[in-house]
Amino acid sequence: MTNKIFEHTDYGQLSEITADVCIIGSGCGGATVAHRLAQAGIDVVILEKGGYYPASTFDNRELNQAAKVDAERALSTDTNASTMLTYGELVGGTSVHYWADSYRTPADRLALWESQYGITGHSAEKLAPIFADIEKIHHIQEAEPFRYNKMNQLFKEAVEALGWGGHPMLQARSGCSGSGHCMQGCAIDAKQSQLVTHIPASLALGTRIYADLKADDFVFEGHRVTQLKASVIDRARNRPNGKTITVKAKHFVVAAGGFNTPAFLLNQPRLRDALPALGKHFGFNPCTYAHGLFDEPIIMWRNIPAAYGVDGFRLPRFDAKGQYIEGGYLLVPDQIQPGLMAYTIPGFNDGAAEWMEKMTHVGGAIGWLDDHPDELGEMKVDGNGVRQIHYPYGPTTQKMLRDLMKKAAIVNFKAGARKVMLGDLKRTTLNSVDEIDRIDAIEIKPGSLTLVAPHPFGGCRMGTDPKTSVTDSSHRVHGIDNLFVADPSVFPTGPSVDPSVSIMAFSYIAAEHIANAMGKKTAPLQNT
Ligand SMILES: Cc1cc2nc3c(=O)[nH]c(=O)nc-3n(C[C@H](O)[C@H](O)[C@H](O)COP(=O)(O)OP(=O)(O)OC[C@H]3O[C@@H](n4cnc5c(N)ncnc54)[C@H](O)[C@@H]3O)c2cc1C
Numbered sequence: 424m425t426n427k428i429f430e431h432t433d434y435g436q437l438s439e440i441t442a443d444v445c446i447i448g449s450g451c452g453g454a455t456v457a458h459r460l461a462q463a464g465i466d467v468v469i470l471e472k473g474g475y476y477p478a479s480t481f482d483n484r485e486l487n488q489a490a491k492v493d494a495e496r497a498l499s500t501d502t503n504a505s506t507m508l509t510y511g512e513l514v515g516g517t518s519v520h521y522w523a524d525s526y527r528t529p530a531d532r533l534a535l536w537e538s539q540y541g542i543t544g545h546s547a548e549k550l551a552p553i554f555a556d557i558e559k560i561h562h563i564q565e566a567e568p569f570r571y572n573k574m575n576q577l578f579k580e581a582v583e584a585l586g587w588g589g590h591p592m593l594q595a596r597s598g599c600s601g602s603g604h605c606m607q608g609c610a611i612d613a614k615q616s617q618l619v620t621h622i623p624a625s626l627a628l629g630t631r632i633y634a635d636l637k638a639d640d641f642v643f644e645g646h647r648v649t650q651l652k653a654s655v656i657d658r659a660r661n662r663p664n665g666k667t668i669t670v671k672a673k674h675f676v677v678a679a680g681g682f683n684t685p686a687f688l689l690n691q692p693r694l695r696d697a698l699p700a701l702g703k704h705f706g707f708n709p710c711t712y713a714h715g716l717f718d719e720p721i722i723m724w725r726n727i728p729a730a731y732g733v734d735g736f737r738l739p740r741f742d743a744k745g746q747y748i749e750g751g752y753l754l755v756p757d758q759i760q761p762g763l764m765a766y767t768i769p770g771f772n773d774g775a776a777e778w779m780e781k782m783t784h785v786g787g788a789i790g791w792l793d794d795h796p797d798e799l800g801e802m803k804v805d806g807n808g809v810r811q812i813h814y815p816y817g818p819t820t821q822k823m824l825r826d827l828m829k830k831a832a833i834v835n836f837k838a839g840a841r842k843v844m845l846g847d848l849k850r851t852t853l854n855s856v857d858e859i860d861r862i863d864a865i866e867i868k869p870g871s872l873t874l875v876a877p878h879p880f881g882g883c884r885m886g887t888d889p890k891t892s893v894t895d896s897s898h899r900v901h902g903i904d905n906l907f908v909a910d911p912s913v914f915p916t917g918p919s920v921d922p923s924v925s926i927m928a929f930s931y932i933a934a935e936h937i938a939n940a941m942g943k944k945t946a947p948l949q950n951t
Pocket residue numbers: 447448449450451452453470471472473509510511512513514515516517518520521522523524525526606636637638639678679680681683687877878879910911921922923924926
């Protein structure tokens with residue numbers, strides 16, 4: 424046991440846990456709800472199926488850290504095996520893995536969710552002080568100039584020269600050493616993951632965290648969940664060790680993350696039968712990249728990942744006939760470590776090795792699509808309860824991906840790259856910006872590109888009608904009085920920006936409703 428974080432070796436004879444509120448998952452969603460409820464004097468437990476890896480367990484060796492931080496060793500994909508699902512499974516969740524770019528949910532997206540999907544109580548006005556609170560707690564600010572690594576500098580200059588809409592990126596960091604290991608876990612707790620922010624703050628208020636404990640099945644009585652059955656995970660094998668623990672609580676919150684919450688709920692037969700929208704409207708911000716080879720050393724794996732970004736293409740543009748023109752994504756400088764680069768470049772002795780040999784001079788750009796709302800996917804579970812993600816890569820999505828590849832190549836050349844390699848399996852390589860039209864010949868379909876999905880959402884869409892949504896605007900699952908969802912599964916579409924701040928802000932609202940249901944009030948915000 425460390426502080427009040429229990430681990431698989433601590434469970435001994437423990438067979439039952441009781442609390443006012445039981446939260447499943449310790450990421451941005453779960454840890455935020457825990458903190459807000461603990462501040463209100465509510466007795467909270469968090470169940471986390473992953474292990475506890477504090478900063479002291481990180482040694483700045485890429486593969487050692489990735490083994491702790493990457494869920495399923497980053498080998499999980501959609502059903503086409505074309506998109507790598509990236510997320511974290513450990514105390515602190517994916518925030519231990521993330522880059523810490525911190526965007527407020529754009530007001531246009533909140534307005535869309537209200538007008539088109541019937542969401543109430545999450546307006547830009549309501550969320551503004553909550554965003555400010557989150558920004559204060561997570562030390563969110565623009566990166567200072569010395570935080571820009573070479574790729575960040577070149578990218579910024581290129582974007583300015585191209586006249587694209589660029590901006591310094593807000594970052595959740597404090598006391599950064601510039602080691603560049605953000606994505607594998609910060610060894611000095613400078614990155615403001617939940618391990619550094621809401622988790623210690625909740626522990627100090629009495630929250631108990633049970634790591635290596637996987638939530639399995641709810642027991643329902645009438646319109647309430649009364650118990651949760653959970654399995655202890657043997658960390659070395661990442662498998663249940665046969666021991667089970669029952670959790671009894673007045674309220675339950677599912678915050679298992681976008682890749683797990685819909686699957687967890689689909690594995691509860693009562694909910695699967697009652698809620699036809701469960702698992703539907705699922706998206707994950709498909710992400711592609713372009714590597715550039717430069718004359719000068721880039722060393723992209725040092726300092727912070729993306730100090731500067733392009734949001735001028737955030738919203739897609741269509742012509743008067745509704746034909747796609749461009750956009751629908753964010754574009755930023757890339758930062759990958761050597762191991763991940765080797766893993767994502769297809770092939771070996773047929774040219775791929777050359778890029779690895781010259782890795783000190785490789786930089787690049789990466790972007791993620793704001794999934795088109797008419798071309799979303801679906802999460803299902805198979806007969807063994809195993810998650811299956813079906814994502815169609817529809818016609819507009821394909822156009823958006825092609826446009827993103829072009830913009831990523833253009834910015835690399837403008838930044839001085841001598842050649843650019845795209846993220847298709849044929850490793851299409853351009854020798855100058857004049858060859859940009861060759862991107863039109865790249866086959867864009869499942870299985871033809873190396874795609875990554877870091878930002879899942881949907882599958883438990885918030886709304887008013889139980890036939891088309893899973894929770895109401897108070898985050899409560901339709902038809903179950905004491906069951907709430909607090910993570911991006913409730914978003915009706917993607918937030919169109921990196922989601923961590925949106926997830927936390929929505930979780931403040933979830934906590935407000937849970938506290939109210941217990942006759943309590945959440946604490947005043949720090950800035951009000
Ligand atoms: C490489 C990478 C970089 C990113 N960079 C950024 C960025 O710069 N800015 C940004 O805003 N976002 C970024 N993101 C996305 C962001 O990190 C996530 O969207 C966010 O952290 C998700 O929070 P969450 O609480 O929804 O889920 P998670 O953080 O995934 O937490 C869910 C937790 O629930 C646990 N769990 C699941 N099932 C069970 C179960 N049955 N029982 C018990 N526990 C369970 C999981 O182990 C996990 O720890 C990035 C993501 C990745 C992968």
